[in-house]
Amino acid sequence: MSLLTATEILKFLDKLADLSAAAILPHFRAQLTIENKGHGQFDPVTVADRAAERVIVEAIQQQFPTHAILGEEYGAHAGTASYRWIIDPIDGTRAFVSGVPTWGTLIGLWHGETPLYGMMTQPFIGERFIGSPDGAWWSRGNARAPLHTRQSSSLATASLFATAPEMFEPAFEWPRFQALAARARLTRYGVDCYAYCLLAAGHIDLVVEAGLGLYDVAALIPIVEAAGGIITDWTGQPVRAGGRVIAAATIALHAEALAVLGGA
Amino acid sequence: MSLLTATEILKFLDKLADLSAAAILPHFRAQLTIENKGHGQFDPVTVADRAAERVIVEAIQQQFPTHAILGEEYGAHAGTASYRWIIDPIDGTRAFVSGVPTWGTLIGLWHGETPLYGMMTQPFIGERFIGSPDGAWWSRGNARAPLHTRQSSSLATASLFATAPEMFEPAFEWPRFQALAARARLTRYGVDCYAYCLLAAGHIDLVVEAGLGLYDVAALIPIVEAAGGIITDWTGQPVRAGGRVIAAATIALHAEALAVLGGA
Numbered sequence: 001m002s003l004l005t006a007t008e009i010l011k012f013l014d015k016l017a018d019l020s021a022a023a024i025l026p027h028f029r030a031q032l033t034i035e036n037k038g039h040g041q042f043d044p045v046t047v048a049d050r051a052a053e054r055v056i057v058e059a060i061q062q063q064f065p066t067h068a069i070l071g072e073e074y075g076a077h078a079g080t081a082s083y084r085w086i087i088d089p090i091d092g093t094r095a096f097v098s099g100v101p102t103w104g105t106l107i108g109l110w111h112g113e114t115p116l117y118g119m120m121t122q123p124f125i126g127e128r129f130i131g132s133p134d135g136a137w138w139s140r141g142n143a144r145a146p147l148h149t150r151q152s153s154s155l156a157t158a159s160l161f162a163t164a165p166e167m168f169e170p171a172f173e174w175p176r177f178q179a180l181a182a183r184a185r186l187t188r189y190g191v192d193c194y195a196y197c198l199l200a201a202g203h204i205d206l207v208v209e210a211g212l213g214l215y216d217v218a219a220l221i222p223i224v225e226a227a228g229g230i231i232t233d234w235t236g237q238p239v240r241a242g243g244r245v246i247a248a249a250t251i252a253l254h255a256e257a258l259a260v261l262g263g264a
Numbered sequence: 265m266s267l268l269t270a271t272e273i274l275k276f277l278d279k280l281a282d283l284s285a286a287a288i289l290p291h292f293r294a295q296l297t298i299e300n301k302g303h304g305q306f307d308p309v310t311v312a313d314r315a316a317e318r319v320i321v322e323a324i325q326q327q328f329p330t331h332a333i334l335g336e337e338y339g340a341h342a343g344t345a346s347y348r349w350i351i352d353p354i355d356g357t358r359a360f361v362s363g364v365p366t367w368g369t370l371i372g373l374w375h376g377e378t379p380l381y382g383m384m385t386q387p388f389i390g391e392r393f394i395g396s397p398d399g400a401w402w403s404r405g406n407a408r409a410p411l412h413t414r415q416s417s418s419l420a421t422a423s424l425f426a427t428a429p430e431m432f433e434p435a436f437e438w439p440r441f442q443a444l445a446a447r448a449r450l451t452r453y454g455v456d457c458y459a460y461c462l463l464a465a466g467h468i469d470l471v472v473e474a475g476l477g478l479y480d481v482a483a484l485i486p487i488v489e490a491a492g493g494i495i496t497d498w499t500g501q502p503v504r505a506g507g508r509v510i511a512a513a514t515i516a517l518h519a520e521a522l523a524v525l526g527g528a
Contacts, residue, residue, distance in 0.1 A: 188358060
């Protein structure tokens with residue numbers, strides 16, 4: 001089986017961004033039926049979420065019928081090729097149902113266990129963040145800029161982001177996150193996938209989260225890494241199945257934060 | 265002294281939005297010198313913040329030389345007229361320095377102690393939220409829509425927003441906010457002035473905050489009220505000086521939330 005070219009993949013990612021935007025935007029800030037798919041927790045699944053995953057999955061199946069697909073809503077479609085698409089049509093559903101435009105559509109392409117390409121697209125604002133073996137960049141309409149993490153000096157001057165305090169399990173994860181937050185200059189909650197993109201763009205220094213699904217992070221790994229950042233689990237191992245994730249602007253900051261997260 | 269007409273005021277607000285956008289946007293997501301104006305806390309003041317306030321104040325002084333002006337950065341300019349402009353050039357400076365486009369420029373026009381007009385403009389996204397004696401509306405480019413709060417049934421189904429946990433004083437405010445959050449369906453942090461606008465637009469139900477300056481809230485009162493919402497302090501009194509603020513989509517929800525906030 002031949003390998004896909006970068007041109008082919010990037011063109012297809014653009015197509016997926018357009019398709020998912022068309023499926024999602026009519027529902028953003030409109031009245032929605034919010035279903036509860038969780039077990040006691042409030043975990044909204046929207047019509048838009050499902051509609052977007054459907055168009056993305058259909059486009060992949062049409063273009064690359066042998067590829068595997070993992071989607072948040074529809075589960076796994078096994079493929080025979082080594083390529084695997086990992087999709088979260090609306091990362092940040094709570095932001096979405098609240099009208100906050102910091103949710104994003106996440107589409108990752110892995111080859112075996114290697115994250116190759118990742119795209120985060122925020123269609124209301126009109127932004128796309130792409131990571132690839134050839135680098136990472138941001139675009140909005142005709143504007144385009146490379147993404148580079150900033151050379152953060154230390155944890156003491158770092159901006160730390162996480163989606164929400166309640167994502168951390170209280171006994172183990174939350175005390176460790178709090179220990180980290182106590183040493184960072186600024187801690188903010190609330191922007192989901194957008195935080196990893198802001199880290200890639202050099203505006204913040206750390207994203208530390210827990211309880212993630214693979215689809216929450218698969219597309220973000222290539223964006224962070226191609227921008228010069230490092231993204232692992234809380235023990236410094238590669239993220240291959242979600243869970244506890246740390247993204248850092250530099251290797252030194254990553255090491256400093258891991259030491260706090262791993263502390264007793 | 266004659267009263268200003270709505271047409272005159274709205275046209276001038278549009279001008280102020282354009283002027284402040286031109287002053288701010290070149291600095292958003294650019295490298296900034298972050299000064300510390302706080303007392304031990306991290307409270308970034310940016311070049312953009314000061315530049316925007318300068319152009320807004322100059323425009324007001326030129327157009328309405330007798331009006332009073334209260335700005336976050338430059339303090340108070342006394343006037344002889346009953347009109348008072350209350351300005352926060354960048355509400356959400358932490359979001360701003362982190363690259364998150366949920367900060368806003370707030371411009372309120374009060375007559376005596378009566379909030380008359382308010383504008384929140386988010387120039388990166390291109391949105392404006394306006395409140396006036398003639399109603400409230402959102403606009404983005406040529407798109408425009410009226411703002412109406414939603415008819416929230418109860419606290420149990422409400423979405424509650426606040427800027428950050430650390431805005432609440434630990435002994436009194438934080439336990440009360442937590443009691444409220446425990447009874448709401450969804451609690452989110454992180455969007456500053458944008459939350460009040462989302463409440464006016466019918467996407468969320470409650471914003472509860474503390475430690476606000478008058479400039480943080482003066483422009484938001486007309487937006488919330490003209491959209492059908494209610495905004496007071498935590499005792500149900502009008503907000504005339506910042507402090508503890510609650511905005512609610514309906515009177516019933518406001519009463520239900522106040523009962524929790526006021527509880528021992």
